[in-house]
Amino acid sequence: MLKKYVFTMKRNNQIISEDTFEIIRSKKNRNKIHVIEKTTSMSGGRKEMIYQTDKSDKEIIDHFNQKYSEYDKKMKETKSFFKQNALPKKFDYEFDLYFGKPIGEDIHFAGKKRNNARDSEEQLSDNHYTPIPKRSPFSKSLSSSIGFTMMLYILHFFNVEFVEKVYEPLLYGFVYFVGMFIGRLIGSWIFGIKQDKKTS
Structure with a gap:
């Protein structure tokens, strides 16, 4: 020691x-x-x-x-x-x-x-010892956004006045973010396959 x-x-x-x-x-x-x-x-x-x-x-x-x-x-x-x-x-x-x-x-x-x-x-x-798993900043952002949106939905369900004013714009923003995430996954998958074909 x-x-x-x-x-x-x-x-x-x-x-x-x-x-x-x-x-x-x-x-x-x-x-x-x-x-x-x-x-x-x-x-x-x-x-x-x-x-x-x-x-x-x-x-x-x-x-x-x-x-x-x-x-x-x-x-x-x-x-x-x-x-x-x-x-x-x-x-x-x-x-x-x-x-x-x-x-x-x-x-x-x-x-x-x-x-x-x-x-x-x-x-x-x-x-x-258990190796510590690594999480990308992008996956952290996605999980945070999902949690934030769920909280908004709950407040919207109870008709909280402030949330009613910002609910729709924030929801659209979240949908846009998820769309970007899916697009990025598909893009990396396609370009990854093309890269593999070039190297093979």
């Missing part, structure tokens, strides 16, 4: 919850870093992320020592329970910012526990 960081939340001098972050370098592949997050709160559980990096142990420890000092200071200074609770979650994002997008994950929070969960360095296995 390279380093372990602990965030402790207290109320009336009693520990309510603890969030721990363990940074471990993989024994099988020295370019892989495992970050294990555990929390004892009500939504408690365990999350393990894998990152690919060529950074040295010293670089990693120095960086996160500095970040931990900043977050720990905020934890001790703030009196708001909700702000304290949010700080460990923000610290979690620091790993993505530093290492980049994780290449694998193993998550079981709030009772949703996967099999073969491991807590010790010796038991870590790179083969267990």
